[in-house]
Amino acid sequence: MGQKLHVLFVRGMLYYDGVSAVEYEWIKSLRNRVAYDYVLLDPDKSVPEKLQAVKDLGCQVYPLRYQGASSLASHRNREKVLRDFLNQHHYDVVHIDTDLLSRYDVAKVARQCGVKKVIIHSHNAMRSVHGIQKLPGVARLERHLIAKYATDLAACSKEAANWLFNPQDQGRVRIIHNGIDKDHYVFSDSRRQALRKQLGVGPDDLVLGNIGRLADQKNQLFLLDILAALLKKQPKAKLVLIGSGEKEKEIREKIASLKLTDQVILVLATDQIPDYLFAMDVFVMPSLYEGLPMTLLEAQTTGLPCVISQSISSEMDFPGMIHRQELTAPAEEWAETILEVKPVSDRQAEAAVLTEIGYDNRESAEQVYQMYIGG
Known part of the structure; x- marks a missing residue:
């Protein structure tokens, strides 16, 4: 060498x-x-x-x-x-x-x-x-x-x-x-169940997820509005929010003001990203702008359906995995889109798509x- x-x-x-x-x-x-x-x-x-x-x-x-x-x-x-x-x-x-x-x-x-x-x-x-x-x-x-x-x-x-x-x-x-390294993101049901148990999530709970810096770009404050709207129709919904950043204090304050303390699991840092993705049911990304977000790629590779903003490029879409919503749409419409999402029948199979589309x-x-x- x-x-x-x-x-x-x-x-x-x-x-x-x-x-x-x-x-x-x-x-x-x-x-x-x-x-x-x-x-x-x-x-x-x-x-x-x-x-x-x-x-x-x-x-x-x-x-x-x-x-x-x-x-x-x-x-x-x-x-x-x-x-x-x-x-x-x-x-x-x-x-x-x-x-x-x-x-x-x-x-x-x-x-x-x-x-x-x-x-x-x-x-x-x-x-x-x-x-x-x-x-x-x-x-x-x-x-x-x-x-x-x-x-x-x-x-x-x-x-x-x-x-x-x-x-x-x-x-x-x-x-x-x-x-990304495909092998890290092949879905595991046993790891899904283990983490959901650790988080206190029930088998019938609908777990939303978002991973990213707590910043204006990622729009997590609006994501909390989406969760509040969703809970009116799906009382067993929860949100796993992973990240840290300058908006942490404001996000914590809004969680409290909307009385979402029992429904939001805030994880500031973790090396278990694949396990958290396995544990989620829908990935939600209302970002104001993105390039090609790695977390969206990771989520799809685990077979996790995604509801995202129209501002995010379609260059990395897996067939049938992406559901888009306008940023100008109210939180209630985002909640409706989430409820319409159907789970993927074989989450493990989605990992093969990663290589096919060049990522x-x-x-x-x-x-x-x-x-x-x-x-």
Whole structure:
């Protein structure tokens, strides 16, 4: 085996999100050919379990801290600390997984420091009404700077590519689907029953599930309204909500105000995602915007039917598994859609669909490696 490529991921933080999950799969799959490190620009928001997981795979994690009296001063200080870091460490590739237009500055600094391969990889598909509010001219300029400083453009979906890159640069974009390890998500009824018993869930309870950062994007506050509407017609409904984030306090307050304390199981962190998916009956994702959400891929692979917002791309739909609803529809209509969903007759069989539609982690990892070496 020759010398490994040295690749640096630049992220804000590591937490229970789809991007962290897919990076973890790349690190595992490519460990014989690639040595990965992390630079974190907002390290104090990271989840300790995620930090430890990548360290256990041999990654060095470098927290970079910066501040300033204004946003401009903070921006300049960020560039300085990143430049100092890159001048002290050699990397063959800087890989920037992001949904932020402002990340062009990381690519600029990397190129100025002599990094030959600088990748900006889009992992979300924000909508202008829900995403970051910027003047169109500013957004176009930042997209132009992304294309100027990045040697390679990549995206997890066409919609994610359209969000982060200007129309004239779409021809440069490499679409690399976010893959998962199929073997981890083959449905197990015994594990389903064990976890439902542990959670105090009865055999007749209808268990909804949602996994994601507790943030505006994921729209969990509206999900609580959906649950409240559903309970009027299905009193045995419960919601398993998995994630952490800045909306936790507000979500807890709304759970209390809607008197849903006995119906919501809030799990801030877990390494049992497959088991929780096995235990659920319907996965509900009313996100305001997404790229190709890993949790939706994982849910379908376990044979879990999904009720999701129209804003989510159809590129990863398993046949018959997805039921869409408009974000503008009231909670009562979402509840009706959930009640209309029929369980999948053979949940184990859905795992085979993952490979058929091109989302196996081994395939996506190989595409990433070919991008690193210029293939």
